[in-house]
Amino acid sequence: MINFLFLVTLLIYLAASIFQTLSLAISSRTEAAVIRPTIERIAFWGTGIGFAFLTLFIALWWLQQGHFPMTHWTDSTAFFAWAITLIYLIIVRLTHLRALGSFVMPVAFIAILISYSFATHTAALPEPLRNYWLLAHTTLIFLAYAAFIAAFGFGLMYLMTERKIRKKTDALLDNLLPSLGTSDGLGYRCTILGVILLTMGVIVGSLWTQYIRDVPWRWLDAKVISTFVTWFIYVAQIGLRQFWGWHGRRAAYTAIIGFVAVLCTYVGVDLFLDSMHTYR
């Protein structure tokens, strides 16, 4: 039954992603006026209901395991999707820019798909890790990832709008995507938010190591290094923007590079390198 409900959640996310992307594919004003409101409504309600389901599942696992569920890919990716949706919903609440969902919801869907495919697996969490440090550390890191993914979405939106403006003829036909200035500015804010959260997450993580002696700490841990690379990419972007006027197009490309770095840190390191941060 629980498995079935999780499948339902997965399908809701799939539907929300598809409808979000469809809404972006509309190019004529006629279609926009006739069907977009319906599509957007479905997509948005799908996102809301999917998010509620996901929250319930995480709560359920928490109760079952007796500690914050973050032991296996199942928990981890579900929480990843949860964080992405949360940040997206907050951004929509503040800016009314639903178009962002077309870029971030598919990422959330893939995360849940991974979670679903591992659904029967569980792993035991070592005793010393069961505490609120785990909760604080992972929540901060995942919210940072979600903010970076939102920045990535804004970067793609920027590039799409720019292409339309350069293509000229149908530059004005679609009013879904915001202006270049808006995409760029919001992407930048998301980046700053992400850097702050990531910095805090890393600090919490390193303080945590002071409290656990049983697990040996290695500075050369693959995840740690990869995280620093990611952090550096975003900090460099902020610096270049402040001092050299690197915004707009370049910022959009950096957001895409940063997104790849986030994926490498989160998934890649686990699959191909050895680390104490693995979910297995």
Added chain:
Amino acid sequence: MNQIVSIGTSHHIAPIEFREKLAFSEAQIIESLQHFRESDQVQEAVILSTCNRVEVYAVANAVRNADAAAKILVEFLSRYHQIGVESLKKWTYLHHNLETIRHLFRVTASLDSMVVGESQILGQVKTAYDASREAGGAGTILNRLFTKAFSVGKRIRSETTIAAGAVSISYAAVELAKKIFNTLEGKTVAIVGAGEMSELTAKHLVSNGVSNVIVANRTYERAVKVAEKFNGTPLAYDNDLSFLIDADIVISSTNAPDYLIKRRPLADVMRKRKHRYMFLIDIAVPRDIEPDVSKIDHAFLYNIDDLEAVVASNLKDRQQEATRAEQIVTEEAKRFYDQLQIFQVNPTIKALHQQFREVAATELQACFYKTTLSDQQEAAIASMTQAIVKKLLHHPMQNLRCAVNDGNADHGQYVQALQELFALDVNDDNSEL
């Protein structure tokens, strides 16, 4: 029965030479409406006279059919404007009843305009209607019709996008600027050279929030003259583009034979302004801005052809929307027409009922006066009489309503026959409309 007819001409079918002959001045409209009122041939009228169209909407009830009503209008126009009936027939269109309603809805919704979706016509129709109402031209039926036309126009504007998208070069420029900058507040526009188009565009930009205007011209005096209009900063330029460092939007329209703004110097400018977005509009022919400029990051160049293409694509889009709007018009016109029919027979139905009831009441009173019946008996007789009245009227009323609902043209004759046969006194002011 009331006949709603209209006669008119527009840019679609008649040349300006004819339209100006048919046009009415404000005073002429009042005069004509007065004439209609006095002549007794036409009960209600509204005259719409704009540069693109002249139309007379009228309601006549003392005529046999719509053709007769139309004939009154043709004769009136021919006499009033001294135009031969033949050329009137050639250059005007006539509409009857449902078609009149549909036509007015189309006009008000701007589906019949030169630029579909333009917003002026709604105001023009409103003015014409108000003028007519003040002069006592519009009565209950036209009041109803025009009020409905305005609400249909509003519905179309909200449910379709026929009014969306810039259809003039200057508005297209404003909309493009809004796609680039997150806000136009606090932005600076530089007008290079002078010209009506660039001033108009700058004006639209300013009214959309742009706060600073720089006017650059080879001759300082001319720059000053244009700058005064915008409370802007005049300056004389000489191949030095440094004044563009502060400019977010550049409108160029000089007579220079060569490119005035070239890629390399502009790239320098862009660097100095920290690569903030720059929207360049080149409306000069020959062009002022080197096309390669658009290869610079964050510099967006549109020339006159690009802007015209944007406008053309918006117009095409409006055309598509117009099809949907036409469906709404047809559906609303039909509904309005049906309602109007029912409202038109209602006074007759009411009068007939009243007559029957009055006769019954009088007879009952006479009968009760002569006899001595118990209260119970009187009540029984009274309710029986009511039942008889009701039953007698049932079929005629039902058939009349059916005739109306079926769109059967005979119902006018039915109403007339009823009124004559039963000597009904139907005051035709349609007070319940």
